Amino acid sequence: MALTLDKNWWRQAVIYQIYPRSFKDSNGDGLGDIKGITSKIDYLSSLNVDAVWLSPFYPSALADGGYDVDDYRDVDPKLGDLADFDEMLSKLHGAGIRVFVDIVPNHSSNLHEWFKEAIAAEPGSAARNRYIFREGKGANGELPPTNWPSHFAPSAWSHESTQGGKHNQWYCHLFAPEQPDFNWDNREIEEDFLKTLKFWADRGVDGFRIDVAHALKKDLSEPLKDQERYPDLNNRKPGENILFDRDDVHEIYKEWRQLFNQYDPPRVAVAEAYVPADRLALYANPDELGQAFNFELLEANFNAHEFKTVIDRGITAAKAQGSSSTWCLNNHDQMRPATNYGLLTTVDRIRWKNSGGTTNPLDEELGLRSALAASMLIMALPGCTYIYQGEELGLFEVLDIPEDQIQDPQYLRNHKVDKGRDGCRVPLPWTKSGASFGFGTGGAHLPQPNWFAAKSVEAESGVADSPLEIFRTALALRKGLVTDEELTWHKTTDANVLHFSRPNGWHCLTNFGRNHYSFAGLGEILHSSSPLAQAGIFLIHGVQTSGNDLPPATTVWLKGPHA
Ligand code: NOJ
Numbered sequence: 412m413a414l415t416l417d418k419n420w421w422r423q424a425v426i427y428q429i430y431p432r433s434f435k436d437s438n439g440d441g442l443g444d445i446k447g448i449t450s451k452i453d454y455l456s457s458l459n460v461d462a463v464w465l466s467p468f469y470p471s472a473l474a475d476g477g478y479d480v481d482d483y484r485d486v487d488p489k490l491g492d493l494a495d496f497d498e499m500l501s502k503l504h505g506a507g508i509r510v511f512v513d514i515v516p517n518h519s520s521n522l523h524e525w526f527k528e529a530i531a532a533e534p535g536s537a538a539r540n541r542y543i544f545r546e547g548k549g550a551n552g553e554l555p556p557t558n559w560p561s562h563f564a565p566s567a568w569s570h571e572s573t574q575g576g577k578h579n580q581w582y583c584h585l586f587a588p589e590q591p592d593f594n595w596d597n598r599e600i601e602e603d604f605l606k607t608l609k610f611w612a613d614r615g616v617d618g619f620r621i622d623v624a625h626a627l628k629k630d631l632s633e634p635l636k637d638q639e640r641y642p643d644l645n646n647r648k649p650g651e652n653i654l655f656d657r658d659d660v661h662e663i664y665k666e667w668r669q670l671f672n673q674y675d676p677p678r679v680a681v682a683e684a685y686v687p688a689d690r691l692a693l694y695a696n697p698d699e700l701g702q703a704f705n706f707e708l709l710e711a712n713f714n715a716h717e718f719k720t721v722i723d724r725g726i727t728a729a730k731a732q733g734s735s736s737t738w739c740l741n742n743h744d745q746m747r748p749a750t751n752y753g754l755l756t757t758v759d760r761i762r763w764k765n766s767g768g769t770t771n772p773l774d775e776e777l778g779l780r781s782a783l784a785a786s787m788l789i790m791a792l793p794g795c796t797y798i799y800q801g802e803e804l805g806l807f808e809v810l811d812i813p814e815d816q817i818q819d820p821q822y823l824r825n826h827k828v829d830k831g832r833d834g835c836r837v838p839l840p841w842t843k844s845g846a847s848f849g850f851g852t853g854g855a856h857l858p859q860p861n862w863f864a865a866k867s868v869e870a871e872s873g874v875a876d877s878p879l880e881i882f883r884t885a886l887a888l889r890k891g892l893v894t895d896e897e898l899t900w901h902k903t904t905d906a907n908v909l910h911f912s913r914p915n916g917w918h919c920l921t922n923f924g925r926n927h928y929s930f931a932g933l934g935e936i937l938h939s940s941s942p943l944a945q946a947g948i949f950l951i952h953g954v955q956t957s958g959n960d961l962p963p964a965t966t967v968w969l970k971g972p973h974a
Pocket of ligand 1: 475478515586622623683743744
Protein backbone atom coordinates (compact mmCIF):
# COMPACT_ATOMS: atom_id res chain seq x y z
CA MET A 412 0.00 0.00 0.00
CA ALA A 413 1.57 3.29 -1.11
CA LEU A 414 1.95 6.25 1.21
CA THR A 415 -0.52 9.01 0.52
CA LEU A 416 0.80 12.37 -0.62
CA ASP A 417 -1.63 14.20 1.62
CA LYS A 418 0.22 16.88 3.58
CA ASN A 419 -2.29 16.49 6.40
CA TRP A 420 -1.85 12.74 6.82
CA TRP A 421 -0.74 13.24 10.44
CA ARG A 422 -3.77 15.16 11.71
CA GLN A 423 -5.90 12.11 12.53
CA ALA A 424 -3.36 9.33 12.30
CA VAL A 425 -3.03 6.22 14.43
CA ILE A 426 0.53 6.02 15.72
CA TYR A 427 1.93 2.89 17.33
CA GLN A 428 4.81 3.40 19.72
CA ILE A 429 7.57 0.82 19.53
CA TYR A 430 10.03 0.54 22.40
CA PRO A 431 12.64 -1.16 20.21
CA ARG A 432 14.54 -3.04 22.90
CA SER A 433 11.34 -4.77 23.99
CA PHE A 434 9.48 -5.30 20.71
CA LYS A 435 11.09 -8.23 18.89
CA ASP A 436 14.57 -9.76 19.16
CA SER A 437 15.90 -11.16 15.86
CA ASN A 438 19.23 -12.55 17.06
CA GLY A 439 18.52 -14.16 20.42
CA ASP A 440 20.57 -11.76 22.56
CA GLY A 441 17.59 -10.79 24.71
CA LEU A 442 17.31 -7.28 23.30
CA GLY A 443 14.80 -6.25 20.67
CA ASP A 444 16.33 -4.85 17.50
CA ILE A 445 15.71 -3.21 14.14
CA LYS A 446 15.50 -6.45 12.17
CA GLY A 447 12.99 -7.62 14.75
CA ILE A 448 10.78 -4.66 13.87
CA THR A 449 11.15 -5.39 10.15
CA SER A 450 10.09 -8.99 10.77
CA LYS A 451 6.82 -7.80 12.32
CA ILE A 452 5.60 -5.42 9.63
CA ASP A 453 2.78 -7.80 8.75
CA TYR A 454 1.62 -7.58 12.34
CA LEU A 455 1.70 -3.77 12.24
CA SER A 456 -0.24 -3.85 8.98
CA SER A 457 -2.82 -6.13 10.55
CA LEU A 458 -3.36 -3.44 13.17
CA ASN A 459 -4.05 -0.80 10.54
CA VAL A 460 -1.75 1.81 12.03
CA ASP A 461 -0.68 4.81 9.97
CA ALA A 462 2.71 5.29 11.58
CA VAL A 463 5.12 3.92 14.13
CA TRP A 464 7.11 6.00 16.58
CA LEU A 465 10.38 4.39 17.59
CA SER A 466 11.75 5.23 21.01
CA PRO A 467 15.53 5.75 20.83
CA PHE A 468 17.54 3.07 19.03
CA TYR A 469 20.78 5.08 18.97
CA PRO A 470 24.06 3.89 20.51
CA SER A 471 23.56 4.01 24.26
CA ALA A 472 24.79 2.38 27.45
CA LEU A 473 21.12 2.34 28.55
CA ALA A 474 21.48 4.38 31.72
CA ASP A 475 17.95 5.61 30.90
CA GLY A 476 16.58 3.05 28.45
CA GLY A 477 18.21 4.73 25.43
CA TYR A 478 17.26 8.32 26.34
CA ASP A 479 20.98 8.67 27.04
CA VAL A 480 22.31 9.00 23.49
CA ASP A 481 25.97 8.45 22.58
CA ASP A 482 25.56 9.31 18.90
CA TYR A 483 22.46 10.87 17.36
CA ARG A 484 23.22 9.80 13.81
CA ASP A 485 23.71 6.07 14.15
CA VAL A 486 22.03 2.85 15.26
CA ASP A 487 23.14 1.06 18.42
CA PRO A 488 25.25 -1.91 17.24
CA LYS A 489 23.31 -4.04 19.74
CA LEU A 490 20.19 -3.22 17.68
CA GLY A 491 21.59 -3.27 14.15
CA ASP A 492 23.07 -0.69 11.82
CA LEU A 493 22.01 2.05 9.44
CA ALA A 494 21.52 -0.44 6.61
CA ASP A 495 19.05 -2.33 8.81
CA PHE A 496 17.32 0.95 9.57
CA ASP A 497 17.04 1.85 5.87
CA GLU A 498 15.66 -1.59 5.08
CA MET A 499 13.08 -1.30 7.87
CA LEU A 500 12.09 2.20 6.76
CA SER A 501 11.65 1.23 3.15
CA LYS A 502 9.63 -1.88 4.03
CA LEU A 503 7.42 0.05 6.44
CA HIS A 504 6.85 2.67 3.77
CA GLY A 505 6.10 -0.12 1.32
CA ALA A 506 3.39 -1.27 3.71
CA GLY A 507 1.97 2.26 3.90
CA ILE A 508 3.31 2.88 7.42
CA ARG A 509 5.21 6.07 8.21
CA VAL A 510 8.00 6.41 10.75
CA PHE A 511 8.66 8.83 13.61
CA VAL A 512 12.00 8.80 15.41
CA ASP A 513 12.66 10.15 18.87
CA ILE A 514 14.94 13.17 19.16
CA VAL A 515 16.53 13.76 22.57
CA PRO A 516 17.87 17.32 22.42
CA ASN A 517 18.00 18.33 26.09
CA HIS A 518 20.85 16.02 27.01
CA SER A 519 23.27 13.55 25.47
CA SER A 520 24.82 10.65 27.34
CA ASN A 521 28.04 10.90 29.28
CA LEU A 522 29.58 8.65 26.61
CA HIS A 523 28.88 11.09 23.77
CA GLU A 524 32.17 12.18 22.14
CA TRP A 525 31.45 15.79 23.01
CA PHE A 526 30.96 15.07 26.70
CA LYS A 527 34.10 12.95 26.87
CA GLU A 528 35.94 15.84 25.22
CA ALA A 529 34.41 18.31 27.65
CA ILE A 530 35.45 16.29 30.71
CA ALA A 531 39.02 16.10 29.41
CA ALA A 532 39.09 19.84 28.57
CA GLU A 533 39.92 22.91 30.63
CA PRO A 534 37.26 25.01 32.38
CA GLY A 535 36.18 27.81 30.07
CA SER A 536 37.10 25.84 26.94
CA ALA A 537 34.90 25.58 23.85
CA ALA A 538 34.47 21.86 24.58
CA ARG A 539 32.99 22.58 28.03
CA ASN A 540 30.78 25.30 26.61
CA ARG A 541 28.71 22.69 24.75
CA TYR A 542 27.40 21.57 28.15
CA ILE A 543 26.69 23.45 31.38
CA PHE A 544 29.79 23.42 33.57
CA ARG A 545 30.09 25.75 36.59
CA GLU A 546 32.18 26.27 39.71
CA GLY A 547 30.58 24.98 42.89
CA LYS A 548 29.64 26.98 45.97
CA GLY A 549 31.28 26.74 49.39
CA ALA A 550 34.82 27.65 50.47
CA ASN A 551 36.34 25.07 48.12
CA GLY A 552 33.58 24.74 45.55
CA GLU A 553 32.42 21.58 47.29
CA LEU A 554 28.70 22.39 46.99
CA PRO A 555 26.54 22.29 43.85
CA PRO A 556 26.30 25.67 42.04
CA THR A 557 22.50 25.95 42.54
CA ASN A 558 19.65 24.02 44.12
CA TRP A 559 18.31 22.81 40.75
CA PRO A 560 16.65 19.41 41.14
CA SER A 561 17.04 16.43 38.84
CA HIS A 562 14.22 14.05 37.94
CA PHE A 563 16.23 11.01 38.91
CA ALA A 564 18.67 12.22 41.53
CA PRO A 565 18.34 14.81 44.24
CA SER A 566 20.56 17.38 42.54
CA ALA A 567 20.84 18.40 38.89
CA TRP A 568 24.60 18.85 39.42
CA SER A 569 27.33 16.23 39.61
CA HIS A 570 30.96 16.96 40.29
CA GLU A 571 33.13 16.38 37.25
CA SER A 572 35.33 13.99 39.25
CA THR A 573 32.45 11.47 39.10
CA GLN A 574 33.13 11.34 35.34
CA GLY A 575 36.93 11.34 35.62
CA GLY A 576 37.34 15.13 35.32
CA LYS A 577 40.48 16.57 36.93
CA HIS A 578 39.21 20.05 37.71
CA ASN A 579 36.80 21.35 40.31
CA GLN A 580 33.68 22.05 38.25
CA TRP A 581 30.18 20.65 38.32
CA TYR A 582 28.02 19.80 35.32
CA CYS A 583 24.24 20.05 35.00
CA HIS A 584 21.86 17.14 34.29
CA LEU A 585 18.11 17.47 34.72
CA PHE A 586 17.86 13.68 34.52
CA ALA A 587 20.45 11.02 35.47
CA PRO A 588 24.12 11.93 35.95
CA GLU A 589 24.75 9.94 32.75
CA GLN A 590 22.57 12.49 30.89
CA PRO A 591 24.46 15.82 30.84
CA ASP A 592 22.38 18.76 29.60
CA PHE A 593 23.47 20.63 26.49
CA ASN A 594 24.03 24.36 26.55
CA TRP A 595 21.40 25.55 24.10
CA ASP A 596 22.77 29.08 24.26
CA ASN A 597 25.63 27.75 22.15
CA ARG A 598 24.92 28.01 18.41
CA GLU A 599 27.01 24.90 17.78
CA ILE A 600 24.36 22.81 19.55
CA GLU A 601 21.56 24.32 17.48
CA GLU A 602 23.47 23.60 14.29
CA ASP A 603 24.29 20.07 15.29
CA PHE A 604 20.64 19.24 15.95
CA LEU A 605 19.63 20.73 12.60
CA LYS A 606 22.19 18.36 11.11
CA THR A 607 20.67 15.43 13.02
CA LEU A 608 17.12 16.26 11.94
CA LYS A 609 18.28 16.59 8.34
CA PHE A 610 20.18 13.30 8.59
CA TRP A 611 17.01 11.38 9.45
CA ALA A 612 14.64 13.42 7.27
CA ASP A 613 16.92 12.87 4.26
CA ARG A 614 16.77 9.12 4.90
CA GLY A 615 12.98 9.37 4.60
CA VAL A 616 11.87 9.59 8.22
CA ASP A 617 8.43 11.20 8.29
CA GLY A 618 8.24 12.69 11.76
CA PHE A 619 9.93 13.38 15.06
CA ARG A 620 8.89 13.00 18.67
CA ILE A 621 10.75 15.64 20.68
CA ASP A 622 11.85 14.53 24.13
CA VAL A 623 11.45 17.04 27.00
CA ALA A 624 10.81 19.76 24.42
CA HIS A 625 10.21 22.37 27.13
CA ALA A 626 13.59 22.09 28.88
CA LEU A 627 16.19 23.01 26.29
CA LYS A 628 16.54 26.68 27.20
CA LYS A 629 17.50 27.64 30.73
CA ASP A 630 18.29 30.94 32.35
CA LEU A 631 22.08 30.68 32.24
CA SER A 632 22.75 34.33 32.94
CA GLU A 633 25.39 34.89 35.64
CA PRO A 634 25.21 34.42 38.48
CA LEU A 635 23.00 31.37 38.10
CA LYS A 636 19.86 31.66 40.18
CA ASP A 637 18.40 29.13 42.56
CA GLN A 638 15.02 27.69 41.73
CA GLU A 639 12.63 29.17 44.32
CA ARG A 640 10.31 26.22 44.45
CA TYR A 641 9.91 23.10 42.37
CA PRO A 642 8.13 23.05 40.04
CA ASP A 643 8.47 26.77 39.81
CA LEU A 644 6.04 27.39 36.97
CA ASN A 645 3.62 29.41 39.10
CA ASN A 646 6.12 31.66 40.80
CA ARG A 647 7.22 33.56 37.76
CA LYS A 648 5.53 34.90 34.71
CA PRO A 649 4.81 32.13 32.19
CA GLY A 650 7.83 31.77 29.96
CA GLU A 651 10.29 33.09 32.54
CA ASN A 652 10.95 30.01 34.62
CA ILE A 653 14.65 29.29 35.17
CA LEU A 654 14.59 25.74 33.88
CA PHE A 655 11.44 24.97 31.92
CA ASP A 656 9.11 26.24 29.24
CA ARG A 657 10.97 29.46 28.61
CA ASP A 658 9.73 31.72 25.85
CA ASP A 659 13.07 31.58 24.05
CA VAL A 660 12.76 27.81 23.50
CA HIS A 661 10.30 28.60 20.72
CA GLU A 662 13.01 30.22 18.61
CA ILE A 663 14.57 26.78 18.29
CA TYR A 664 11.39 25.19 17.02
CA LYS A 665 10.72 27.98 14.54
CA GLU A 666 14.04 27.19 12.95
CA TRP A 667 13.28 23.48 12.96
CA ARG A 668 9.96 24.13 11.21
CA GLN A 669 11.76 25.91 8.39
CA LEU A 670 13.81 22.78 7.88
CA PHE A 671 10.77 20.46 8.10
CA ASN A 672 8.96 22.52 5.46
CA GLN A 673 11.74 22.00 2.96
CA TYR A 674 10.49 18.41 2.55
CA ASP A 675 7.50 17.17 0.61
CA PRO A 676 5.37 16.31 2.45
CA PRO A 677 6.72 18.49 5.26
CA ARG A 678 8.16 16.51 8.14
CA VAL A 679 5.96 16.48 11.20
CA ALA A 680 6.84 16.71 14.87
CA VAL A 681 5.17 16.25 18.21
CA ALA A 682 6.39 17.80 21.44
CA GLU A 683 6.69 15.96 24.71
CA ALA A 684 6.24 18.92 27.04
CA TYR A 685 4.83 18.76 30.54
CA VAL A 686 3.46 22.31 30.71
CA PRO A 687 0.02 23.83 31.35
CA ALA A 688 -2.51 23.46 28.50
CA ASP A 689 -2.30 27.09 27.36
CA ARG A 690 1.50 26.92 27.14
CA LEU A 691 1.38 23.52 25.43
CA ALA A 692 -0.47 25.07 22.53
CA LEU A 693 2.60 27.18 21.71
CA TYR A 694 4.65 24.09 20.87
CA ALA A 695 1.83 22.88 18.62
CA ASN A 696 1.86 26.07 16.60
CA PRO A 697 2.10 25.30 12.83
CA ASP A 698 5.16 27.57 12.71
CA GLU A 699 6.86 25.35 15.25
CA LEU A 700 6.51 21.62 15.95
CA GLY A 701 2.89 21.49 14.77
CA GLN A 702 1.60 19.11 17.43
CA ALA A 703 2.09 18.44 21.14
CA PHE A 704 1.19 15.49 23.32
CA ASN A 705 -1.87 15.99 25.44
CA PHE A 706 -1.07 13.92 28.54
CA GLU A 707 -4.14 14.88 30.53
CA LEU A 708 -5.90 11.56 30.04
CA LEU A 709 -2.97 9.84 31.72
CA GLU A 710 -3.95 11.64 34.90
CA ALA A 711 -7.71 11.17 34.50
CA ASN A 712 -9.65 8.49 36.30
CA PHE A 713 -12.04 6.34 34.29
CA ASN A 714 -14.80 8.82 34.85
CA ALA A 715 -17.19 10.51 32.41
CA HIS A 716 -16.83 14.01 33.79
CA GLU A 717 -13.02 13.86 33.90
CA PHE A 718 -12.79 12.47 30.36
CA LYS A 719 -15.20 15.04 28.95
CA THR A 720 -13.36 17.94 30.58
CA VAL A 721 -10.02 16.79 29.18
CA ILE A 722 -11.46 16.14 25.72
CA ASP A 723 -13.09 19.56 25.48
CA ARG A 724 -9.97 21.32 26.69
CA GLY A 725 -7.71 19.36 24.32
CA ILE A 726 -9.83 19.97 21.25
CA THR A 727 -10.23 23.67 22.00
CA ALA A 728 -6.52 24.20 22.61
CA ALA A 729 -5.45 22.32 19.47
CA LYS A 730 -8.00 24.14 17.32
CA ALA A 731 -6.84 27.52 18.54
CA GLN A 732 -3.40 26.75 17.11
CA GLY A 733 -4.57 25.12 13.90
CA SER A 734 -3.21 21.85 15.21
CA SER A 735 -5.03 18.61 16.01
CA SER A 736 -5.15 16.89 19.38
CA THR A 737 -3.26 13.80 20.41
CA TRP A 738 -4.82 11.16 22.65
CA CYS A 739 -2.95 8.55 24.63
CA LEU A 740 -3.66 6.35 27.61
CA ASN A 741 -0.08 5.27 28.20
CA ASN A 742 3.47 5.17 26.90
CA HIS A 743 6.82 3.77 28.01
CA ASP A 744 6.79 6.05 31.09
CA GLN A 745 3.34 5.18 32.43
CA MET A 746 1.57 2.37 34.21
CA ARG A 747 -0.41 0.14 31.83
CA PRO A 748 -4.04 1.36 31.62
CA ALA A 749 -5.53 -2.11 32.25
CA THR A 750 -3.81 -1.98 35.64
CA ASN A 751 -4.40 1.70 36.24
CA TYR A 752 -8.17 1.44 35.76
CA GLY A 753 -8.41 -1.75 37.81
CA LEU A 754 -7.34 0.09 40.94
CA LEU A 755 -9.56 2.12 43.20
CA THR A 756 -9.04 5.78 42.45
CA THR A 757 -7.84 6.51 45.96
CA VAL A 758 -4.79 4.25 45.74
CA ASP A 759 -1.39 5.93 45.64
CA ARG A 760 -0.10 4.18 42.54
CA ILE A 761 3.58 4.65 43.33
CA ARG A 762 3.31 3.10 46.78
CA TRP A 763 1.09 0.37 45.40
CA LYS A 764 3.60 -0.47 42.67
CA ASN A 765 6.42 -0.49 45.20
CA SER A 766 4.53 -3.05 47.25
CA GLY A 767 4.52 -5.35 44.20
CA GLY A 768 0.79 -4.72 43.92
CA THR A 769 0.03 -6.33 47.25
CA THR A 770 -1.37 -3.49 49.36
CA ASN A 771 -4.62 -3.09 47.41
CA PRO A 772 -6.61 -5.55 45.31
CA LEU A 773 -6.64 -5.15 41.56
CA ASP A 774 -9.85 -5.81 39.66
CA GLU A 775 -8.25 -7.10 36.47
CA GLU A 776 -11.50 -7.68 34.64
CA LEU A 777 -12.80 -4.18 35.32
CA GLY A 778 -9.37 -2.70 34.53
CA LEU A 779 -9.16 -4.40 31.15
CA ARG A 780 -12.77 -3.63 30.21
CA SER A 781 -12.25 0.01 31.13
CA ALA A 782 -8.98 0.22 29.21
CA LEU A 783 -10.57 -1.21 26.06
CA ALA A 784 -13.54 1.14 26.43
CA ALA A 785 -11.21 4.13 26.84
CA SER A 786 -9.16 3.02 23.80
CA MET A 787 -12.22 2.83 21.58
CA LEU A 788 -13.33 6.21 22.87
CA ILE A 789 -10.04 7.94 22.02
CA MET A 790 -9.92 6.27 18.61
CA ALA A 791 -13.24 7.97 17.81
CA LEU A 792 -12.08 11.45 18.81
CA PRO A 793 -10.86 13.98 16.25
CA GLY A 794 -7.04 13.99 16.29
CA CYS A 795 -4.34 11.34 16.61
CA THR A 796 -4.58 8.10 18.56
CA TYR A 797 -1.34 6.85 20.11
CA ILE A 798 -1.05 3.18 21.02
CA TYR A 799 1.84 1.90 23.09
CA GLN A 800 3.08 -1.59 22.18
CA GLY A 801 1.24 -4.25 24.16
CA GLU A 802 -1.76 -2.01 24.84
CA GLU A 803 -3.54 -3.84 22.01
CA LEU A 804 -2.96 -7.11 23.89
CA GLY A 805 -4.47 -5.72 27.07
CA LEU A 806 -1.20 -6.25 28.94
CA PHE A 807 -1.13 -5.43 32.62
CA GLU A 808 1.79 -3.78 34.36
CA VAL A 809 4.41 -6.36 35.38
CA LEU A 810 4.65 -5.81 39.11
CA ASP A 811 7.01 -8.50 40.30
CA ILE A 812 10.32 -7.61 38.67
CA PRO A 813 12.97 -8.63 41.20
CA GLU A 814 14.86 -5.69 42.62
CA ASP A 815 18.21 -6.84 41.25
CA GLN A 816 16.79 -6.84 37.72
CA ILE A 817 15.28 -3.36 37.76
CA GLN A 818 16.86 -1.12 35.12
CA ASP A 819 15.03 2.16 35.56
CA PRO A 820 17.07 5.08 36.95
CA GLN A 821 13.83 6.46 38.38
CA TYR A 822 14.15 3.67 40.95
CA LEU A 823 17.88 3.18 41.13
CA ARG A 824 18.76 6.86 41.40
CA ASN A 825 15.88 8.10 43.46
CA HIS A 826 16.35 6.34 46.80
CA LYS A 827 14.20 3.49 45.49
CA VAL A 828 11.14 5.62 46.21
CA ASP A 829 9.35 4.72 42.99
CA LYS A 830 9.73 1.27 41.45
CA GLY A 831 9.77 3.01 38.10
CA ARG A 832 8.77 2.23 34.57
CA ASP A 833 10.18 -1.22 33.81
CA GLY A 834 6.79 -2.84 34.42
CA CYS A 835 5.47 -1.49 31.12
CA ARG A 836 8.72 -2.16 29.24
CA VAL A 837 8.88 -5.94 29.55
CA PRO A 838 9.49 -7.59 26.14
CA LEU A 839 6.30 -8.40 24.24
CA PRO A 840 4.87 -11.92 24.23
CA TRP A 841 4.37 -13.12 20.66
CA THR A 842 3.70 -16.81 21.28
CA LYS A 843 2.02 -18.90 23.98
CA SER A 844 5.21 -20.78 24.79
CA GLY A 845 8.86 -21.03 23.87
CA ALA A 846 11.86 -19.01 24.89
CA SER A 847 10.73 -15.54 25.97
CA PHE A 848 7.23 -16.17 24.53
CA GLY A 849 8.46 -15.68 20.99
CA PHE A 850 10.18 -12.37 21.75
CA GLY A 851 13.38 -14.04 20.62
CA THR A 852 15.18 -17.34 20.64
CA GLY A 853 17.02 -16.44 23.84
CA GLY A 854 15.93 -14.71 27.01
CA ALA A 855 14.36 -11.34 27.60
CA HIS A 856 16.23 -8.39 29.09
CA LEU A 857 13.46 -7.92 31.67
CA PRO A 858 11.74 -11.00 33.16
CA GLN A 859 8.38 -11.94 31.63
CA PRO A 860 5.62 -13.29 33.88
CA ASN A 861 3.87 -16.61 33.13
CA TRP A 862 0.57 -14.86 32.48
CA PHE A 863 2.12 -13.43 29.29
CA ALA A 864 1.28 -16.76 27.58
CA ALA A 865 -2.45 -16.01 27.62
CA LYS A 866 -1.83 -12.42 26.55
CA SER A 867 0.42 -13.28 23.62
CA VAL A 868 -0.29 -12.35 20.02
CA GLU A 869 -0.67 -16.05 19.24
CA ALA A 870 -3.17 -16.61 22.07
CA GLU A 871 -5.31 -13.62 21.10
CA SER A 872 -5.17 -13.80 17.29
CA GLY A 873 -8.42 -14.93 15.74
CA VAL A 874 -10.16 -15.08 19.11
CA ALA A 875 -13.29 -12.98 18.91
CA ASP A 876 -13.45 -10.39 21.68
CA SER A 877 -9.79 -10.70 22.62
CA PRO A 878 -8.21 -7.28 23.15
CA LEU A 879 -6.16 -7.75 19.98
CA GLU A 880 -9.19 -8.51 17.81
CA ILE A 881 -11.15 -5.66 19.39
CA PHE A 882 -8.30 -3.31 18.45
CA ARG A 883 -7.92 -4.75 14.95
CA THR A 884 -11.60 -4.40 14.14
CA ALA A 885 -11.82 -0.93 15.66
CA LEU A 886 -8.78 0.36 13.77
CA ALA A 887 -9.93 -1.16 10.47
CA LEU A 888 -13.34 0.48 10.90
CA ARG A 889 -11.77 3.77 11.99
CA LYS A 890 -9.99 4.07 8.63
CA GLY A 891 -13.33 4.30 6.84
CA LEU A 892 -15.03 6.41 9.50
CA VAL A 893 -12.57 9.24 10.11
CA THR A 894 -13.96 12.45 8.78
CA ASP A 895 -13.80 16.20 9.44
CA GLU A 896 -12.30 17.11 12.79
CA GLU A 897 -15.65 17.98 14.31
CA LEU A 898 -17.40 16.44 17.26
CA THR A 899 -20.91 16.98 18.59
CA TRP A 900 -21.85 16.01 22.13
CA HIS A 901 -25.27 14.48 22.72
CA LYS A 902 -27.21 14.50 25.97
CA THR A 903 -27.54 11.21 27.80
CA THR A 904 -29.95 10.24 30.54
CA ASP A 905 -27.11 8.96 32.71
CA ALA A 906 -24.27 11.32 33.70
CA ASN A 907 -21.88 8.35 33.61
CA VAL A 908 -22.39 7.87 29.89
CA LEU A 909 -20.69 10.04 27.26
CA HIS A 910 -22.15 10.21 23.77
CA PHE A 911 -20.71 12.13 20.83
CA SER A 912 -20.91 11.88 17.08
CA ARG A 913 -18.78 12.85 14.12
CA PRO A 914 -20.16 14.58 11.00
CA ASN A 915 -20.80 11.38 9.02
CA GLY A 916 -23.04 9.80 11.63
CA TRP A 917 -20.34 7.90 13.50
CA HIS A 918 -21.63 7.77 17.07
CA CYS A 919 -19.56 6.76 20.06
CA LEU A 920 -21.04 5.99 23.48
CA THR A 921 -18.97 5.09 26.52
CA ASN A 922 -20.45 3.84 29.75
CA PHE A 923 -18.20 4.82 32.67
CA GLY A 924 -20.78 3.81 35.25
CA ARG A 925 -22.01 0.65 36.93
CA ASN A 926 -25.47 0.44 35.33
CA HIS A 927 -26.52 -0.60 31.86
CA TYR A 928 -27.53 2.11 29.42
CA SER A 929 -29.97 1.65 26.59
CA PHE A 930 -28.96 2.98 23.20
CA ALA A 931 -31.99 1.55 21.41
CA GLY A 932 -32.91 3.56 18.33
CA LEU A 933 -29.63 5.45 18.07
CA GLY A 934 -28.24 3.51 15.14
CA GLU A 935 -26.77 0.34 13.77
CA ILE A 936 -24.08 -1.31 15.93
CA LEU A 937 -20.64 -1.22 14.30
CA HIS A 938 -18.41 -2.46 17.08
CA SER A 939 -18.06 -2.57 20.85
CA SER A 940 -15.20 -2.89 23.31
CA SER A 941 -16.91 -5.73 25.21
CA PRO A 942 -19.59 -8.12 24.02
CA LEU A 943 -23.03 -6.53 24.11
CA ALA A 944 -25.05 -9.70 23.82
CA GLN A 945 -23.69 -11.06 27.08
CA ALA A 946 -24.26 -7.81 28.86
CA GLY A 947 -26.45 -9.41 31.50
CA ILE A 948 -23.60 -11.23 33.17
CA PHE A 949 -22.01 -7.95 34.17
CA LEU A 950 -25.11 -6.58 35.79
CA ILE A 951 -24.89 -5.61 39.40
CA HIS A 952 -28.59 -4.88 39.83
CA GLY A 953 -29.83 -8.05 38.17
CA VAL A 954 -31.64 -6.32 35.30
CA GLN A 955 -32.11 -8.34 32.10
CA THR A 956 -30.35 -6.81 29.12
CA SER A 957 -30.52 -6.90 25.35
CA GLY A 958 -28.04 -6.17 22.55
CA ASN A 959 -29.07 -2.53 22.74
CA ASP A 960 -27.81 -2.14 26.27
CA LEU A 961 -24.38 -0.76 26.90
CA PRO A 962 -22.84 -2.67 29.78
CA PRO A 963 -20.63 -0.99 32.37
CA ALA A 964 -17.11 -0.03 31.24
CA THR A 965 -17.92 -0.45 27.55
CA THR A 966 -17.78 1.67 24.42
CA VAL A 967 -20.01 1.10 21.42
CA TRP A 968 -19.71 2.63 17.96
CA LEU A 969 -22.91 3.10 15.99
CA LYS A 970 -23.76 4.27 12.52
CA GLY A 971 -26.59 6.67 13.21
CA PRO A 972 -28.10 9.81 11.81
CA HIS A 973 -25.72 12.59 10.84
CA ALA A 974 -25.18 15.00 13.67
C1 NOJ B 1 11.06 11.56 28.63
C2 NOJ B 1 11.16 10.13 28.20
O1 NOJ B 1 9.90 9.70 27.78
C3 NOJ B 1 11.67 9.36 29.40
O2 NOJ B 1 11.62 7.97 29.17
C4 NOJ B 1 13.07 9.80 29.70
O3 NOJ B 1 13.49 9.21 30.91
C5 NOJ B 1 13.15 11.32 29.89
N1 NOJ B 1 12.39 12.03 28.91
C6 NOJ B 1 14.57 11.80 29.79
O4 NOJ B 1 15.03 11.74 28.48
